[in-house]
Amino acid sequence: MASGEAAFIAALRGMAAHPAARGLADDCAVLEVGPESASLTLILTHDMMVEGVHWLPGQDPADVAWKLLATNLSDLAAKGAEPLGVLLGYTLAQDNARFAEGLGAALAHFGVPLLGGDTVRTPGPQTLGLTALGRATHRPVPSRSGARAGDGVWITGPVGAAMLGFEALSAGDSSANTTAYRRPVPRLGEGRALAPLVTAMMDISDGLLLDATRMAEASEVTLALDPEAIPLPAGLPGSRARDALSWGDDYELLFTLPPGTAPPCAAHRIGAVLPRGAAPLLLGGSPPEGPLGYEHC
């Protein structure tokens, strides 16, 4: 991270003193509105995608549209929120029709209305933004910072399928199933079912090990993961198991539950929360070596 960039993010944090911003350290803003007698908790997120940075050149614009929506809805899922609608920031490209097709399909699939947005021209690579607005279905709204020693660490599904999809798509292997990379499915139903039970929750967008480290840091605990317990996709070569743990884009939910609490949805127990030790994350008893995930600004 360039020094100017770190200073910029720090400056933004200074402007985000409102409690709803959660210090810009969570997946979403959590804003209380309305009179006290009937207050409402809004959940807001805005994620961007840049051509050649966040998607492969030549990728189907319909898949790009789907992913833009899905990644933002995944942030809402991590808060147990019900989506209310989205606003699209769109720069025109060659094939706008395919993008519209994919966006329409994704909005219909997830039952979310398009509420507004803006369309502009740019001479540069296509740059997309999407704002998703939701309503909390349970309060307090889950955060990354509530994991407590003694809790179990859980995940809603395997990590690594998006990695395999990306690699097949990059290699032009049309026989492979690349759906997990191209059209991730945010865990909206699971997030709502889990919200009343979890002590901490987040979606895994940048790699399990990196996101688990972030949860540990936010909660001031150590997460001890059992590598044997982490679900991997069928067909993943054994040699790629470690890579799968630091690859992002799977959009499963990572969460912690108090001892004795069973998850109300399909999920895998992959570790335990310990009092904060020397390292925020242990994998098979030791701090993991190598990359933890995708570090971006």
Added chain:
Amino acid sequence: MASGEAAFIAALRGMAAHPAARGLADDCAVLEVGPESASLTLILTHDMMVEGVHWLPGQDPADVAWKLLATNLSDLAAKGAEPLGVLLGYTLAQDNARFAEGLGAALAHFGVPLLGGDTVRTPGPQTLGLTALGRATHRPVPSRSGARAGDGVWITGPVGAAMLGFEALSAGDSSANTTAYRRPVPRLGEGRALAPLVTAMMDISDGLLLDATRMAEASEVTLALDPEAIPLPAGLPGSRARDALSWGDDYELLFTLPPGTAPPCAAHRIGAVLPRGAAPLLLGGSPPEGPLGYEHC
């Protein structure tokens, strides 16, 4: 407008069937949330700005940040909304510190919190997006479509100051006052005061004549403007008076009031609403010739 672009916008409209989207034809989305007994009306807008398209190369990033916020807040002003917060979509540039400085100053000036957003890298021109969230202070929320024959047409202030500022800035004339172009001030207080009284309201972002035409079309009336009554900035050469009417970026509010209703804020009566005639807009009795404003996608 390229045919692909028109089809894209049409496709988006098809996805925006939710009444809150107002057919993507208004300045903002207007979303009812909460239980009926204590329902709340959210106002949402997302506007983008692209380097070299929406601002001059070499312009002070602090001014760009100010304008990005101000133009979005102006959309809220047109709805009489109280701003609740904003989310920023930011691509890193050379001078991120100056941008942060300008954004911080503008947020503080308008008393609006930064709630979240995203920061990404791009090899292309800087591309910015901002989502502004507000709460309606009056219902029904003003729209463009309520002007009725017999109403007066009003404006909160002069048009043309931004044009003069832009031209001085382009010419490198450092002696001129370019504030109106660089740091527009959304009419938030005026919008709130006007919302209970107006039959239609919008902000003037693309030129008075073009925006007045849009209001006329949405309301299915004719707006008859008196060119002598339209306020122009001090120092505007007489030869530029017509140009000022089709130049955007002034962000004054254009609104209609029933006969006999006086505006609760400084404003100028610039015309009258007529039943729909052959043309949506008359200027001194005839449809205006020449450009009406800035047509963008």
